[in-house]
Amino acid sequence: MRCDTLISVKVFSEADLMKHYDEKQMQENILYLEALSEQYPNIQSAAAEMINLHAILDLPKGTEHFLSDIHGEHEAFRHILNNASGSIREKIDDLFSNTLTSEQRAELATLIYYPKEKLSVYKSEITDIEEWYRLTLIRLLAICRHISSKYTRSKVRKTTAKALCLYH
Structure with a gap:
């Protein structure tokens, strides 16, 4: 979180409010202040x-993808969406490269990409399904x-x- 956010918010205590804003400034901003008062009961x-919103602005920007399926390659397009352009496998490798084999990591990735299809296969193949779950x-x-x-x-x-909600 940025220090200027904390400092500027600290300035807005109820006791100090009038020290930082004169009557004219308060009147110029009365519409904004009234709108704020509808959502927020007090200055705190x-x-x-404000702190929460500034913290959100400081988070890393999400990944954006621009894809086109103009040639009817639906399955390839679906696979790109399911695997988040490879970022899911990257996260799996980050977390489990020292504890799971390459094959186990690939199986976990495929389960995430195609859960319905893989669960039905695993249910019939795995002997101790409770432990696997x-x-x-x-x-x-x-x-x-x-x-x-x-x-x-x-x-x-x-x-x-x-x-x-989508799964109920």
Whole structure:
């Protein structure tokens, strides 16, 4: 978080407000202040939101992809979307290069790319499915933690809630 954000927010305590803004400045900004007061009951809550928004601005920019499927290569296009242009495999390798074999990492990646297809295959192939579920969930949670670390908790909660609604 930037220091100037913390300093500027600290200036806006209720006791010091009138020391920093004269009556004319307050009147010029009354519409903004009234709009803010509808969402934020006091200066501290408005300041907390300012800190949150500045923190979001300081996060790394998300990856943008521009793809075209004009030639009808639907399967290749779908694979690029499913594997997030290779970034999922990269995260798996970052996390598990010392603990999983290349083949195990590839299987985990494929499970993430095509969960329905792979789960049906694994259910028929694996003898101790309960243990496989346990290990796989631990690994998937580690990947989720790693990938979500660049986002705010609020964004992760909102995104997770939306994703869970799709599966009900």
